Amino acid sequence: MTYCVGILLADGIVLASDSRTNAGVDNFATFCKMTVFERPGDRVLVLLSSGNLAGTQAVINVLKQRCDATDGTPNLWTARTLFDATMLVSDAVRDIERRDAPFLESGPIAFNASFIVGGQIRGEPPRLFRVYAEGNFIEAGEDTPFLQTGEAKYGKPIIDRVISPTTTLADATKCVLVSFDSTMRSNLSVGMPIDLVCYERDSLEIPMRRRFDQGDEYFAALSADWRAGVRKVFRELPELEW
Amino acid sequence: MTYCVGILLADGIVLASDSRTNAGVDNFATFCKMTVFERPGDRVLVLLSSGNLAGTQAVINVLKQRCDATDGTPNLWTARTLFDATMLVSDAVRDIERRDAPFLESGPIAFNASFIVGGQIRGEPPRLFRVYAEGNFIEAGEDTPFLQTGEAKYGKPIIDRVISPTTTLADATKCVLVSFDSTMRSNLSVGMPIDLVCYERDSLEIPMRRRFDQGDEYFAALSADWRAGVRKVFRELPELEW
Numbered sequence: 001m002t003y004c005v006g007i008l009l010a011d012g013i014v015l016a017s018d019s020r021t022n023a024g025v026d027n028f029a030t031f032c033k034m035t036v037f038e039r040p041g042d043r044v045l046v047l048l049s050s051g052n053l054a055g056t057q058a059v060i061n062v063l064k065q066r067c068d069a070t071d072g073t074p075n076l077w078t079a080r081t082l083f084d085a086t087m088l089v090s091d092a093v094r095d096i097e098r099r100d101a102p103f104l105e106s107g108p109i110a111f112n113a114s115f116i117v118g119g120q121i122r123g124e125p126p127r128l129f130r131v132y133a134e135g136n137f138i139e140a141g142e143d144t145p146f147l148q149t150g151e152a153k154y155g156k157p158i159i160d161r162v163i164s165p166t167t168t169l170a171d172a173t174k175c176v177l178v179s180f181d182s183t184m185r186s187n188l189s190v191g192m193p194i195d196l197v198c199y200e201r202d203s204l205e206i207p208m209r210r211r212f213d214q215g216d217e218y219f220a221a222l223s224a225d226w227r228a229g230v231r232k233v234f235r236e237l238p239e240l241e242w
Numbered sequence: 243m244t245y246c247v248g249i250l251l252a253d254g255i256v257l258a259s260d261s262r263t264n265a266g267v268d269n270f271a272t273f274c275k276m277t278v279f280e281r282p283g284d285r286v287l288v289l290l291s292s293g294n295l296a297g298t299q300a301v302i303n304v305l306k307q308r309c310d311a312t313d314g315t316p317n318l319w320t321a322r323t324l325f326d327a328t329m330l331v332s333d334a335v336r337d338i339e340r341r342d343a344p345f346l347e348s349g350p351i352a353f354n355a356s357f358i359v360g361g362q363i364r365g366e367p368p369r370l371f372r373v374y375a376e377g378n379f380i381e382a383g384e385d386t387p388f389l390q391t392g393e394a395k396y397g398k399p400i401i402d403r404v405i406s407p408t409t410t411l412a413d414a415t416k417c418v419l420v421s422f423d424s425t426m427r428s429n430l431s432v433g434m435p436i437d438l439v440c441y442e443r444d445s446l447e448i449p450m451r452r453r454f455d456q457g458d459e460y461f462a463a464l465s466a467d468w469r470a471g472v473r474k475v476f477r478e479l480p481e482l483e484w
Contacts, residue, residue: 153395157424161472174479182399198484208484222479229475230403237467239412240419240460242440242450 001189002033002150004048005179006118007172008128008140010165012201013118014172016180017048018150020191034195035060037067037076037119040205045076045085045119046197050149051133055096055113062092082127083139086117090135097135116147119199126201154186155179173198174222177212181223194219243431244275244392246290247421248360249414250370250382252407254443255360256414258422259290260392262433276437277302279309279318279361282447287318287327287361288439292391293375297338297355304334324369325381328359332377339377356391361441368443396428397421415440416464419454423465436461 004017017033031053037045047063049056066075066088079085093113101111111133118128128140130147140147145165148156162175176196183190198208212219246259259275273295279287289305291298308317308330321327335355343353353375360370370382372389382389387407390398404417418438425432440450454461 153428154399156428157396157399158472160424160427161469162476170481171476173482174476177482178476182402185402186395186398198482210482210484218480218482225479226475227403229478230400230472233468233471233475234404234413234416234420236471237416237464238460240415240440240452242452 001187002050003152003155003180003183003187003190004033004050004116004149005146005155005159005176006048006116006128006130006140007146007159007163007167007176008118008126008165009145009163009167009169009172010201011169012203013046013120013126013128013199014169014176014196015046015048015116015118015199016176016194016196018180018184018190019193019195020189021053022189025188028191030191030193032195034197036197036206036209038206039077041122042204043077043119043121044199044204044206045082045117045121046199046206047089048116048149050114051112052109055100055111056115058096058100059089059092059113059115062095063089066092079121081124082117082119082121082129085119085121086129086131086137089115089117089131090137093131093133094135097133114149116149120201120204122204126199151183151187151190155183158182169198169200177219177222178226181219181226192216243429244292245394245397245422245425245429245432246275246292246358246391247388247397247401247418248290248358248370248372248382249388249401249405249409249418250360250368250407251387251405251409251411251414252443253411254445255288255362255368255370255441256411256418256438257288257290257358257360257441258418258436258438260422260426260432261435261437262431263295264431267430270433272433272435274437276439278439278448278451280448281319283364284446285319285361285363286441286446286448287324287359287363288441288448289331290358290391292356293354294351297342297353298357300338300342301331301334301355301357304337305331308334321363323366324359324361324363324371327361327363328371328373328379331357331359331373332379335373335375336377339375358389358391362443362446364446368441393425393429393432397425400424411440411442419461419464420468423461423468434458
């Protein structure tokens with residue numbers, strides 16, 4: 001499993017991914033699921049990947065190799081808009097699917113690679129997309145400013161309650177980390193380290209990128225304070241009169 | 243879908259169920275999923291049902307009819323312990339499964355009836371069980387004092403954070419209602435009214451039973467206060483220093 005979140009705010013975007021992969025409960029490993037394409041002053045693209053690791057790694061490699069092309073092949077450095085960039089991710093997903101899917105048919109695990117794509121290209125506002133395994137995709141908007149992939153249910157209520165487009169980047173960062181904490185408590189297939197990017201609108205660079213590993217002091221304090229805060233809120237909620 | 247929760251505390255038990263049933267998104271209905279067997283001073287048994295309505299209703303009817311038997315058939319009024327009572331629920335599940343399952347095999351929906359059974363029989367402490375669709379069952383304990391069925395993921399984190407065996411009945415009641423609110427925001431197949439029982443240890447009766455319907459003032463206030471409280475906690479959590 002996996003847990004990835006992207007939140008689109010008036011002030012920018014917060015993106016985070018876990019790093020656990022597993023094939024059964026007895027075969028765990030750690031792989032970064034966040035890939036950043038950054039050209040300061042021009043564009044910032046962050047990809048969060050969910051699905052079978054072979055599929056998502058292949059898609060990322062194809063995207064990177066196309067970036068090195070010198071024959072004018074459209075790529076993530078030349079895409080004019082984030083919509084166009086997401087189309088390129090979609091194309092790469094479908095290319096790998098065409099290659100791999102027939103060989104996976106005989107086994108129990110189907111081809112499955114999906115992505116959250118967020119960032120900003122100069123001339124546009126920040127945008128956030130989710131590419132499904134079939135290659136079609138949706139864009140976040142004001143009504144639903146966040147997109148999740150993987151084990152999304154445990155961590156969704158807290159985002160629902162806290163996030164609106166005007167939430168600050170600082171509050172959204174805390175909210176994303178609590179959402180991961182809630183998810184990791186309930187699903188062993190989502191695990192640290194957590195990779196987090198906090199992108200400030202129109203900055204066109206990523207100075208705020210951080211990895212939270214087991215035992216991270218800030219993460220532990222946040223988790224403890226959140227638990228204590230929530231218990232306090234409960235004590236102060238009105239009691240039911242029978 | 244369905245959402246049912248039972249929480250076992252030092253002070254008693256809180257049990258709650260939603261009332262939405264559906265066959266596809268265009269066929270919704272409301273049915274109470276909570277059944278109470280109460281003989282003040284002797285025993286209190288609360289059953290929360292999940293699964294196909296035909297199956298769960300049949301199980302409940304069989305249990306009720308056996309209670310009327312005058313031929314000495316063991317039933318929920320004569321069971322000596324809550325373990326024995328849960329065995330009777332399990333037996334009824336298996337009886338209905340034997341009857342119905344073969345006829346459901348040709349269709350897309352398999353037999354599926356599962357129950358949360360909580361309460362107290364004089365001479366024992368309060369106990370809480372979950373009966374699976376196969377009729378086997380588990381009992382809640384100090385390490386995991388709550389059991390859920392149905393759409394359990396959205397509402398689990400808040401219970402995880404708040405509930406311990408020493409939580410008061412009043413706080414657990416609030417927590418259960420917030421857990422339902424979180425679930426109903428995300429899954430249309432879980433819906434009001436919510437039936438809730440708050441059982442006080444050794445009382446052997448249920449004076450605290452309440453149905454929360456659409457527009458319930460207390461529920462609306464609780465939901466609004468919780469949202470405001472959570473946002474305040476977030477503002478006060480330590481900010482990440484980059």
